[in-house]
Amino acid sequence: MTESAPKPLIALGVTGGIAAYKAAELCSTLVKAGFGVQVVMTENACRFVGELTFRTLSQRPVIMDLWTLPDWRPGHVALAAEAALLVVAPCTANFIGKYAGGIADDALSTLAISTRRPVLLAPAMNPEMWSHPAVRENVATLQRRGVHFVGPAVGHVACGADGAGRMSEPGLIFSAISELIGA
Secondary structure, three states: OOOOOOOEEEEEEEEOOOOHHHHHHHHHHHHHOOOOOEEOOOOOOOOOOHHHHHHHHHHOEEEOOOOOOOOOOOOHHHHHHOEEEEEEEEEHHHHHHHHHHHHOOOHHHHHHOOOOOOOOEEEOOHHHHHHHHHHHHHHHHHHHHOOEEEOOOEEEEEOOOOOEOOOOHHHHHHHHHHHHOOO
């Protein structure tokens, strides 16, 4: 019986939105499928889901800032070179704007700017935010640069509004990841 090659490492960025709880399910699904998962959380993401959740699910330390590094290597640069794909789920309007504008002021945005591998964003925000011209322009800019998107889905969002803005379900994001990396 031959063993299959290990699946690649996925960098999973988690930003500060209520849909962050779905990122835990995505992380678990990726690990169960044999992927290595390195979670990078923004400060606001930690307000919704704890670091311990992702550390337990990924079986790796979670990167939450640029200053606490597990070894001598600059974490964002090393991870950008090591990961086969960067996935940001949920992806807030704030992150989309920072990424489109080249702003790198935390671990996740610095990782994104350093990444030369495929990037997949799973937007999650209020429908009014998703339809705002600034967000639409930032999405178009990122798409022109080759960034991939999954969603947002149309439905009821946590604030009570209905429309496009709901984060795609983890299973759909997993399918998009598998398609992008050919796994």
